[in-house]
Amino acid sequence: KQEVTQIPAALSVPEGENLVLNCSFTDSAIYNLQWFRQDPGKGLTSLLLIQSSQREQTSGRLNASLDKSSGRSTLYIAASQPGDSATYLCAVQTGANNLFFGTGTRLTVIP
Amino acid sequence: DTAVSQTPKYLVTQMGNDKSIKCEQNLGHDTMYWYKQDSKKFLKIMFSYNNKELIINETVPNRFSPKSPDKAHLNLHINSLELGDSAVYFCASSHNRDLSTDTQYFGPGTRLTVL
Numbered sequence: 001k002q003e004v005t006q007i008p009a010a011l012s013v014p015e016g017e018n019l020v021l022n023c024s025f026t027d028s029a030i031y032n033l034q035w036f037r038q039d040p041g042k043g044l045t046s047l048l049l050i051q052s053s054q055r056e057q058t059s060g061r062l063n064a065s066l067d068k069s070s071g072r073s074t075l076y077i078a079a080s081q082p083g084d085s086a087t088y089l090c091a092v093q094t095g096a097n098n099l100f101f102g103t104g105t106r107l108t109v110i111p
Numbered sequence: 112d113t114a115v116s117q118t119p120k121y122l123v124t125q126m127g128n129d130k131s132i133k134c135e136q137n138l139g140h141d142t143m144y145w146y147k148q149d150s151k152k153f154l155k156i157m158f159s160y161n162n163k164e165l166i167i168n169e170t171v172p173n174r175f176s177p178k179s180p181d182k183a184h185l186n187l188h189i190n191s192l193e194l195g196d197s198a199v200y201f202c203a204s205s206h207n208r209d210l211s212t213d214t215q216y217f218g219p220g221t222r223l224t225v226l
Binding site: 089091 | 115214215216218219220
């Protein structure tokens with residue numbers, strides 16, 4: 001059964017730093033991997049979706065990579081800002097319409 | 112202009128009661144979902160409806176019954192609530208039923224507490 005793990009569980013960085021969030025999954029037979037952002041009391045916002053045939057996706061200051069064979073993905077955030085503070089979740093799709101989420105990394109960017 | 116909305120945001124109730132959570136999306140999407148986020152923050156898909164038709168029904172107790180009066184609404188009714196039902200429930204929608212290519216849009220969540 002698919003298991004998705006995110007390390008670290010929490011991360012604090014000073015504003016302006018570049019940072020990397022990690023996601024690993026146990027079953028490499030995935031359709032895609034998504035990174036989401038979750039703000040307290042709000043829903044999930046999809047940030048990036050990487051198809052299984054792709055290696056990376058970029059959106060603004062965000063870059064997500066996917067290494068399907070090793071079961072890993074990273075989310076790179078450049079020049080972090082206090083507004084980036086949130087919980088970041090990765091999720092993999094395996095099988096038709098099955099989405100497995102990790103436990104998330106709570107990011108705090110200190111002004 | 113909220114895309115996916117859920118009501119209520121918070122729900123506190125006694126064991127054994129029956130309750131409903133409502134979800135509406137104004138994105139014109141064909142597919143809607145219900146997820147449960149447990150205390151460890153894992154999100155697990157519960158149900159998925161495409162154009163009012165049930166397409167995913169994960170291993171969920173039959174006390175949980177989704178109802179889709181139209182493709183813009185997917186309500187979750189829970190009978191005989193148990194302590195273990197306490198969680199945050201998220202509704203989501205996507206344009207079509209293929210999660211391999213389609214982004215899901217999530218609602219703000221409903222925090223259910225069963226006493």
